[in-house]
Amino acid sequence: MSEISKMFDLTGKVALVTGGASGLGQNYTKALSDAGADIFIVSRSQKGWDETRDVVTGHGRKAEFMQIDITEDGAAKKVIDRCISVFGKLDILVNNAGVQIRNKILDYKDEDWLKVININLNALYFLSHEAAKVMVPNHSGKIINIGSMQSFRAGKFIFPYTASKHGVVGLTKAYADALAPDGIQVNAIAPGYIDTAMTKPLQEDVGRNTEILAHIPAGHWADPSELMGTVVFLASAASNYVVGATVPVDGGYLLR
Incomplete structure (x- = not known):
């Protein structure tokens, strides 16, 4: 294996992906397992579990699942503890799980605001906090947060989503600053x-x-596979000097 190939190789690593059995999260799972990582998937339901397990094991890697609402009190510690119990380690955390609820400003419900903020921002914070407790003693780790185009732009019908995704970028920077001295890189992806x-x-x-x-200068909606290279890069040694970045994967959408 060449030196460059080694930099992107995740063999022997354990990645925890929230919402990793469906949607874009499933593509992150596919990419990380294809690069060599074993995967611990956390989701609220068992949707997509069988298909995702087949993909991961087809790559010759192990897949374990945990069904839990990550907004529950104490959920973050339960998730990290279970991952350590199953795999004995945690190298990569992908904070992917999220939700969006649309409504007009005067009709927006308080409970919908809280639901979105709790999943998109609070759960990300608590999971990152618990993961850091495991990663710091090892002086190694990767935390990858999932932002959005709404991390940079407004969204007049998705107020908590916009607020939460702006918050994701802020937390990414704060955690990156705090954890870089311990050999842990925290970065984010902003899908278009x-x-x-x-x-x-x-x-x-x-x-x-x-x-x-x-x-979109690229002229098309992205295929989900077009995010796979970015997540592997941020999870691998190839990004060891990338700290606190939010990487737009948007075909140039933000340019216009």
């Missing part, structure tokens, strides 16, 4: 407009789809 089941209604809205494509 990705072709998933969740975005199908938006793609099928001719007016909105045209508007979005006009903002």
